[in-house]
Amino acid sequence: MNQKPISKEELFKELDYYQSMNCKYTDGNILGSMCTEPHPIAKEVFIKFFESNLGDPGLFKGTLALETKALNLLGSILSIKNPAGHIVTGGTEANLMAMRAIKNIARDEKGITKPEIIVPKSAHFSFKKAEDMLGFKLIEGKLDENYSLDIDFVENSINENTIAIVGIAGTTELGMIDPIPQLSDLAVENDIHLHVDAAFGGFSIPFLKNIGFDLPDFDFSLPGVKSMTVDPHKMGLAPIPAGGILFRDKHYLDAMSVDSPYLTVKHQSTIVGTRVGATSAATYAVMRHLGIEGYTNRAKEAMDKSLFLSENLKKLGYNLVVEPKLNIVAFNHPNIETDDFANILEDYGWRTSCSSYPKAIRVIVTNHLTHNNLVDFLKDLEEIMDKF
Numbered sequence: 001m002n003q004k005p006i007s008k009e010e011l012f013k014e015l016d017y018y019q020s021m022n023c024k025y026t027d028g029n030i031l032g033s034m035c036t037e038p039h040p041i042a043k044e045v046f047i048k049f050f051e052s053n054l055g056d057p058g059l060f061k062g063t064l065a066l067e068t069k070a071l072n073l074l075g076s077i078l079s080i081k082n083p084a085g086h087i088v089t090g091g092t093e094a095n096l097m098a099m100r101a102i103k104n105i106a107r108d109e110k111g112i113t114k115p116e117i118i119v120p121k122s123a124h125f126s127f128k129k130a131e132d133m134l135g136f137k138l139i140e141g142k143l144d145e146n147y148s149l150d151i152d153f154v155e156n157s158i159n160e161n162t163i164a165i166v167g168i169a170g171t172t173e174l175g176m177i178d179p180i181p182q183l184s185d186l187a188v189e190n191d192i193h194l195h196v197d198a199a200f201g202g203f204s205i206p207f208l209k210n211i212g213f214d215l216p217d218f219d220f221s222l223p224g225v226k227s228m229t230v231d232p233h234k235m236g237l238a239p240i241p242a243g244g245i246l247f248r249d250k251h252y253l254d255a256m257s258v259d260s261p262y263l264t265v266k267h268q269s270t271i272v273g274t275r276v277g278a279t280s281a282a283t284y285a286v287m288r289h290l291g292i293e294g295y296t297n298r299a300k301e302a303m304d305k306s307l308f309l310s311e312n313l314k315k316l317g318y319n320l321v322v323e324p325k326l327n328i329v330a331f332n333h334p335n336i337e338t339d340d341f342a343n344i345l346e347d348y349g350w351r352t353s354c355s356s357y358p359k360a361i362r363v364i365v366t367n368h369l370t371h372n373n374l375v376d377f378l379k380d381l382e383e384i385m386d387k388f
């Protein structure tokens, strides 16, 4: 490190250089990101609550109250009053917390020492991290022709060591929704936990259902659903890091509580100790500011654009992997291998991403993509189709 302090001016010159290396959502060419430009309100509130430490909430009682209020707002769109839970760093931490609670409860209340958890093959890789850290066995469930978890597979895989099923509401790669109502029935019948990972879909499915989109029930209105992950920092327009973990009651948090002797609270259930409070405040603020109407308009707009894109892709001769259920469109060129196609798109200036199962180009139609961006994208795709 430098011996003498350097001036703010000099420092910012250096930082500006590094910042200029970043892609910007406003450039309109980021097609493969589940996160988007946070709402301007989010930025202001984040800075306002910048120093809050929710690891020591006795010192930040106001921010703690805002965390609870943010959770209650999340609960209100996911059919639960006063959920237990936390605003955490993202879907990964939320899923880890859910798996930890489930594993502890199965150990302490049922004496299960070799736990198994069934997840769809389409599950986010955070469950692999959870498997590694928590020492349960992950059973990867087969998908049906719509890339959703196959119910027969789940039914046949449940045994005396099964402690939970995970259903995904809005898969990371394709935006598909597992048959959560049927999974809920299986969970209730077999007295096992159902966790719903709605990290991506949690901020659009409720609003789309409200205005008549034909999507399955997926939340706490189903009796088998005991915990849910939802990411305010994806479709919720909150700043990173903002994830939500919601449990049906406090017993799940108690199952992972440890003593925290030197703090203003004597127990902690979260994985991290010192933890960001600014995102709780910002998540609450953005949700209040937008309201149901604001999110509904955005979810509808994202779907309209997704359907515009998918219809035009078909017209140009591209192969859709599946009709989009949410705002993710996955497709392939009939004659070019996916990775090569991605490279060609990159040469045209488009930052796409690829799905792994099946292999395809994946476009997430988030808030920062305008209709004109998509028109430009389709023009390039027309040219590519003519060339190859």
Ligand SMILES: *Cc1c(COP(=O)(O)O)cnc(C)c1O
Pocket: 034, 089, 090, 091, 092, 093, 095, 124, 126, 168, 170, 171, 172, 197, 198, 199, 200, 231, 243
């Ligand atoms: C994005 C995502 C996650 C992980 O969330 P992070 O915020 O990136 O940690 C988990 N599950 C699903 C379904 C996701 O789409």
